[in-house]
Amino acid sequence: MSLPPAHITVATLRLPNEEWLPTLQSRLPLSIQRQGERFNPKRRQQYISGRWLLAELMFHQFSCQELPDIVTSDNGRPVFTDTQLPDFNISHSGEYIMVAVAQSGRIGLDVEHIRPRRKLMELAQYSFSDDEYQWLKNLPESEQTDSFWQLWTLRESVLKLSAKGVWQMKQIQIKPQQKTLFADFQPELFCVTCRHQDIAWAISTNLATQPIKSWLADSEKCILSPMELPELVGFTTPK
Numbered sequence: 001m002s003l004p005p006a007h008i009t010v011a012t013l014r015l016p017n018e019e020w021l022p023t024l025q026s027r028l029p030l031s032i033q034r035q036g037e038r039f040n041p042k043r044r045q046q047y048i049s050g051r052w053l054l055a056e057l058m059f060h061q062f063s064c065q066e067l068p069d070i071v072t073s074d075n076g077r078p079v080f081t082d083t084q085l086p087d088f089n090i091s092h093s094g095e096y097i098m099v100a101v102a103q104s105g106r107i108g109l110d111v112e113h114i115r116p117r118r119k120l121m122e123l124a125q126y127s128f129s130d131d132e133y134q135w136l137k138n139l140p141e142s143e144q145t146d147s148f149w150q151l152w153t154l155r156e157s158v159l160k161l162s163a164k165g166v167w168q169m170k171q172i173q174i175k176p177q178q179k180t181l182f183a184d185f186q187p188e189l190f191c192v193t194c195r196h197q198d199i200a201w202a203i204s205t206n207l208a209t210q211p212i213k214s215w216l217a218d219s220e221k222c223i224l225s226p227m228e229l230p231e232l233v234g235f236t237t238p239k
Contacts, residue, residue: 108161
């Protein structure tokens with residue numbers, strides 16, 4: 001499949017039952033399969049499913065019959081050993097796995113299962129900027145949980161883009177009303193957030209806003225199907 005330059009592709013998978021894992025290994029090299037065997041059942045399920053989802057995207061975009069070799073870079077970020085191949089990111093939450101592939105530049109992805117959280121506003125006050133906290137506080141209570149996860153995934157995607165730790169979350173400043181954000185460690189950011197069914201996810205890149213193509217995976221049939229994206233909300237670094 002030929003895609004235009006500067007194109008982002010995302011794919012979503014609901015974690016399969018353990019019995020379906022063997023069917024997901026057809027595009028995975030033996031080294032990945034053996035690595036998965038070292039994990040406990042839950043971690044193995046996440047690891048194999050995420051790698052399979054990435055392999056399927058690479059097959060659709062670059063006709064890779066098998067998942068290309070992956071190494072951990074100096075900053076702890078998994079990358080393809082072939083530097084001509086695109087950047088990617090994998091995220092999971094609850095029963096969901098998501099993978100994003102960027103044909104140009106770097107990418108960060110975070111997904112969260114939308115769920116109630118104890119002391120949500122206290123966590124927001126501690127983790128977010130004052131602008132974000134006040135914006136969240138002024139929303140109707142019925143909207144606070146969704147909006148909290150929107151901001152949380154946005155921040156996590158920025159951290160994952162730059163291979164930073166959660167302790168550096170305070171270095172990110174977001175103005176929700178103006179749809180702008182700034183990070184001390186990343187001079188230019190282009191981000192989108194999305195709410196789909198019971199998940200929130202966000203993508204951050206270091207290049208100008210790129211078209212996004214979305215896929216939904218069926219683990220039982222081992223196929224990807226195009227999926228129409230709901231509304232995306234964009235955030236950028238102010239000039």
